[in-house]
Amino acid sequence: MPYSKRQIVEVPFVLNGKIELHPAIILSVQDVFELDEFYICVMISDTDNYNDKFSYKLEEDATTKGLTKGSCVRTHLITPVRESEIVSGTKRNFIKEENFGYLVDHIAEVVFGAPFTY
Amino acid sequence: MSSITFQHNITERNRVFSRKLTAGYFLTAPIYLLEKVTDILDSTLNKLINKVIKGIDNTARIIIPVYEVANDLSSKDAKDIYPLIVNLRRTVLKQDKKYSDISYADSEELRVKFKKLIRLINRTEARIYARTFEGEQERKTPNYIKDSLIINSQKIIGDALLKEANS
Numbered sequence: 001m002p003y004s005k006r007q008i009v010e011v012p013f014v015l016n017g018k019i020e021l022h023p024a025i026i027l028s029v030q031d032v033f034e035l036d037e038f039y040i041c042v043m044i045s046d047t048d049n050y051n052d053k054f055s056y057k058l059e060e061d062a063t064t065k066g067l068t069k070g071s072c073v074r075t076h077l078i079t080p081v082r083e084s085e086i087v088s089g090t091k092r093n094f095i096k097e098e099n100f101g102y103l104v105d106h107i108a109e110v111v112f113g114a115p116f117t118y
Numbered sequence: 119m120s121s122i123t124f125q126h127n128i129t130e131r132n133r134v135f136s137r138k139l140t141a142g143y144f145l146t147a148p149i150y151l152l153e154k155v156t157d158i159l160d161s162t163l164n165k166l167i168n169k170v171i172k173g174i175d176n177t178a179r180i181i182i183p184v185y186e187v188a189n190d191l192s193s194k195d196a197k198d199i200y201p202l203i204v205n206l207r208r209t210v211l212k213q214d215k216k217y218s219d220i221s222y223a224d225s226e227e228l229r230v231k232f233k234k235l236i237r238l239i240n241r242t243e244a245r246i247y248a249r250t251f252e253g254e255q256e257r258k259t260p261n262y263i264k265d266s267l268i269i270n271s272q273k274i275i276g277d278a279l280l281k282e283a284n285s
Contacts, residue, residue, distance in 0.1 A: 015262045022263070036278045043263070050257055053248035077259065079267040080274040098211050098236075105240035110248045116241050118182055118234060 003039060003086065005029055006094045008063060010087040011041065021087060022046075025073065025095050027104070033083075042107070043077035050074065056106055062099040065091060073103060076111045167225045170217070174231045177210070181238050188245035196249035203243045210239055 003009055007026045012019045024041035033039060045055070046068035054076040058067060095103065108114040184199075191199070214232045222229040 013263055013266045015260075020262075036274075036281070038274050043267075051251065052257065053251040056247070074259065077263065077267060079271055081270070082274065085270075098215075101236065102207070102240045102243070105237060106244040106247070109241045109244035116185075116237070118178060118185075118238050 003033075003083070006097070006100045008044070008067070008093040008095060009039075009041070009081075010090045011043075011081050011085055012087060023067065023071070024079075024081065025100075025103070027078070027107075038080040038082050039086075041079055041081045042103070043074045043079070044071050045074050046071045053110055056103065058095070059099065061096075063093055063095050065093040067093070075103070075107050078107070078111070163223055167223055167228055171228060171231055174228075174235050177206075178235055178238055181206075181235075181242055185238065185242040185245060188242060188249060191246065191249045193250060193252040196246050196252070200243075200246050200250055203239065203246055207236075207239045207243055210236060 003026055005026055005028065008023050009026060010021045011024045012021055014020070023044040023046065025044060026039045026041055028040035044058070044067070047070065050072055054074060055072040056075055057070065057072040060066075060069075109116070184203075188196075210232075214236060217223070217228060217232065222232070
């Protein structure tokens with residue numbers, strides 16, 4: 001498993017015959033990959049045009065290496081991604097542990113409306 | 119034994135010089151003092167941990183009602199409160215990092231309390247964040263992304279089901 005949880009990878013999308021790359025954060029643990037050989041990812045948009053509750057702007061120091069300024073996680077765009085679909089050779093970048101914790105809680109709260117008790 | 123020797127040395131200190139007692143004093147006093155200091159530090163540390171736990175509980179007591187009413191906040195109120203909760207999260211994360219660096223002073227209770235508080239603050243922040251967009255014009259995700267996600271998901275899930283059926 002060359003990729004791991006919290007890692008930011010690039011995933012291609014086809015738009016009018018052209019390939020558009022989008023960064024995505026791996027949410028899933030290693031066991032998911034070992035069972036069915038895919039990663040569960042949440043998409044990142046590198047434009048800050050999105051103005052909705054599902055678009056969570058990443059703080060500048062949220063990742064180990066910089067991302068495009070204004071990058072935001074589109075928290076409702078969660079998808080399985082095969083290893084072969086991930087663009088190899090991209091620099092290794094991770095969302096930091098505490099920001100990942102927030103992201104997962106944000107998804108649970110805003111996307112899934114999962115109950116929470118203290 | 120060490121404390122007896124130590125006391126004895128103190129009471130005997132104005133008497134005639136005794137090589138045996140003096141040697142005993144210098145051998146045992148540091149150990150006795152070390153034990154005493156360790157006891158004091160231990161008790162101070164426990165008091166500190168209890169104080170921090172109390173502080174965490176108090177913060178949680180303030181945040182819980184905010185979390186409960188956050189879904190009813192107006193966009194304006196949410197925008198006013200949002201920076202405060204972000205700052206609170208950052209402060210608590212810094213504190214958590216500080217205590218995590220010293221392994222939460224071996225207190226599992228302290229570690230759990232911090233983790234629970236962080237989750238509570240995260241969920242509250244997310245709830246308030248969502249409310250800040252109440253009434254805002256939303257911009258839809260382009261269709262090519264949505265289509266790719268759906269096709270991709272269906273294919274992967276289909277493959278997984280097929281694999282399961284064939285096994």
